[in-house]
Each structure stands twice: as structure tokens, then as C-alpha cells.
Amino acid sequence: MSKIEAVHVSLNRAAPRQSRVNANFPEGLSVLVVDDNVVCLKVVAAVLNKCRYKVTATTKATEALKILRKNKKSYDIVITDVIMLDMNGFELLEIIGLEMDMPVIMMSANDDKELVMKGVRHGARDYLIKPIRLEEVKNIWQHVVRKILFNATKFGTMQAGTDQNLPIPSSKRVSWTAMLHSKFVDAVRQLGVDKAAPKKIFEIMNEPEISRRSVASHLQKYRNALRKENTKAKMSQESENNINSNKTNGLLSNTITTSCINQGLNTINHHNIFAEQDMSTGITSFGSQLQTFGASTSNAKLLQQNQLPPKVVVDQIFNTGQFGPSNMPVGFGHYSCPPTPFNLASVPFQMLGDASNQLNPISQPDSLATLLPWQHEGRNVANLKSKEEPIDSIRKAQFVRHRYPFENIERQINSHHNNSNSFLDDDLVSIMVKQFSSNSAPKL
DNA sequence: GGGGGAATAT
DNA sequence: CATATTCCCC
DSSP states (O other): OOHHHHHHHHHHSSOOOHHHHHHHTTTTOEEEEEOSOHHHHHHHHHHHHHTTOEEEEESOHHHHHHHHHHHGGGOSEEEEESOOSSSOHHHHHHIIIIISOOOEEEEESSOOHHHHHHHHHTTOSEEEESSOOHHHHTTTHHHHHHHHHHHHHHHTOOOTTOOTTSOOGGGSOOOOOHHHHHHHHHHHHHHOTTTOOHHHHHHHHTOTTSOHHHHHHHHHHHHHHHHHHHHHHHHHHHHHHHHHHHHHTTOOOSSOOHHHHHHHHHHHHTTSTHHHHHHHHOHHHHHHHHHHHHHOHHHHHHHHTTOSOHHHHHHHHHTSSSSOTTTOOOOHHHHHSOOOOOOOSOOOSEEOSOGGGSOOTTTOHHHHHTTOGGGHHHHHHHHHHTOOSOOOHHHHHHHHTTSSTTHHHHHHHHHHHHHOOOSSOOHHHHHHHHHHHOTTSOOO
């Protein structure tokens, strides 16, 4: 029995708990990864390996097509960057996803809606934003299963050992993947946020996977997030007005008022990526951080008088030792200065093509600097911030965790060290984690 | 009575 | 916590 058949059969058996299914299914599924950025490619491969997928990687779109045309059956699913050097990434998506009818997932540096929807039109079944997260990657097997079940239904050829009455994935708890959510948001926008009703959204989305009720539930969550954001925007607007009137009256309070603090934080937000975190957690999350901020009265005053660059304040806040590296792993240094190159010798996946022609991050640090995955963060933030439309809080809540590309891997490794050593090659990942979490990270 | 949305359950 | 289910209202 092939792997896929095995997956299919065990899916239709029993009705195991979802977590168990997630943990077991990716075993051995074969993934082809395509990205012309070799560093990104290796990071993706490392994460996939962590999830026990079998990985083949290439930096060339044309190479990928050649491989697939030759033996498509050897691969269960393809993940490809949409910006490729040697051919149009969307064309590649279309050939793989529509023409060859393989499950294909797009990858990009940001979650620009147009880009994602374009991907959908060209056959992408999901999308991953760099730097990719283990949580998102580990579920990609579902696309393989969905396709199998879809074909089975379509051609009426249920495989042996299956039972039509047993639960299929659509009856299980829906997972709102980035792609589903994107389609959801698109539908809502199409209808208008106020006019959007579950039934209409459901019809526009046209996703057999999800029910009208699921959409209703998701819409509720979505609207709550929007409300929360509006409330927050209103509050910071009010505080801004307050501080302005204080200034004109010449009544500069020597105590740290809420409005002062809010203004300070607003200023900070314009200068650093923590603004994203705020969006997801709301005002209340400021509370704990404000303690630290408020403790520094002199900084607050200086900030109030615009004499202290916000960046400095932020550094002081986050370098007080109050936040340990585990819960506050982001130093600005991580994003502004590439770490020393990790050892590329231990690569836990099969790399196709001529390696000597590929970008070597050690010998070409300058060209690498523009391509490093962790430097996409700034662009992501700018992208989100520049949008006029209501900010997509739900997506943002997920986005926050992208700040530190390897925190999830680190967590995974930590927990796995406590349990067993059944995982595959950890070398690359541990090296990365070491590099990224070390205290020697350069400071601004 | 079907559907929307808040509340509540899992 | 995210998603599902229930409940109440129109």
C-alpha cells in the first residue's frame, strides 16, 4: 500500500482525535520545495523535516517542472515561492496546480491580498508567509488528503477498506488556514463589511470544506477583532487630543499621565515592529509593558518633549532584563544585522541542481543581505501599515509570531528533548536556533 | 422556520 | 484558544 493510500485509509478509519491525526499524518509525505533564495529554501526544508516530511528542494522553477514531468508520482505536494528568477512564479503555480493537478502551495514574503488571490486563481491551495512557521507547515498534509478524497468522490472510486459513512475531513473541526481566511476576507470586502452575512460569504467562498455555520462563527470572531481595533484607534486618538490641549495650555504635568504614555507608545509604534503585537493583544497588553515604561520617569519626560528617539526608549524597555529571551526573543539586532552564517554543510534534505551555481551566503554576504528571510519583517510591517482598509486583526494575530523565525522550532526542540529523540536531523535547526537566540546578537 | 448574531460550550 | 453549538430574536 502506498503512503497516500495508507493516509487515506487511516483517515477513514476510527475517527482519531485531531491532534493525533496531525501528529501522525505527515510521516513520509514527499514535498518538493521551490525557492530561488537558497537560504529560505533551507529554512523551509529544515522546518518541513522537523514535521517529518520528506523534502526535495530546488532553486530553479524550470528544474522543478522537469522533475515533476519526469516522475510526478514521487511527490505528494509542492511548495513554491511566487517570485522566481527563471520563470513567472504564477505560471509555475498554474502548471503544477491546474495543468498537472497537483496540490501546490504558494510562498511569499508578505500577505498582500492581491498576491494571495492571484495565487488562488492560479491554482494555489494555500499560502505560506516567510519566514514560515512550523504550525502552518505541519498541516499541509491536509491538502493531499483533501485532493484524494475529492478525486474519490468525483470519480466514485473509493478505495478499498474505506467506508462512506465514516467521517471525512469536512465533518471535522475546520481549520481556518491563511488561504481560507483570505478568501473569507475577500468575500466580506466584496459584500461590504456591514452587509456581509454568513450565507452570502459562504456562497461566494464556495468552499465545500466549510459550512455556513463555520462561516458565521468565523464572522463573529472577525467582527469582534474589528471592533476591538476601532475601540483602540478611538482611544489613542482621544489621548492624542488630550496631550495636544495640555501643550497649548502650557500645563505640562510632571506625572506620567495615561495620555502621555499612550503618545509615547504611539510614537514607538511608528518605529518598530511591536506595533503588530499590540494589534493582536489590544490595549490591555500594554499594561504590563507600561509598568516598565512608567518606571522611567525621566525617559517619559524626554519622550514627551520629543528629545529622546523612540528607539532608545524601546531598547531600554526591552533590555531591562524584565523580559527573558524566551518570552521576548526579539532584539532589533536580529533584524538589522545578519547573524554569522550558519553551517550549511548539514542540510537535512535532498538538494537538486548544481549547487555550485547557487547563491552561497558565506561567500556572498552582500547579495545575501537583501534576501535574508528575517529581513522581510520590516517589509511585512510596512505593507500592513500602509493599508487603508480595516486592519485584518485575525491575520495579524497570526502574523505577530513571525517576528522571530525560529522560536517555534526552538520550542519544538525543547519539548522534544524532554520527550524523545525520534526526530530527524536536528543539526541545521539547532545551529540556527543557537545563532538566533544567543546573547551575542548584535545590539543597535 | 430559516437565518443572523450573541452567548456559551467544547 | 479557536472553532462549534446553542439560544434567542427577527
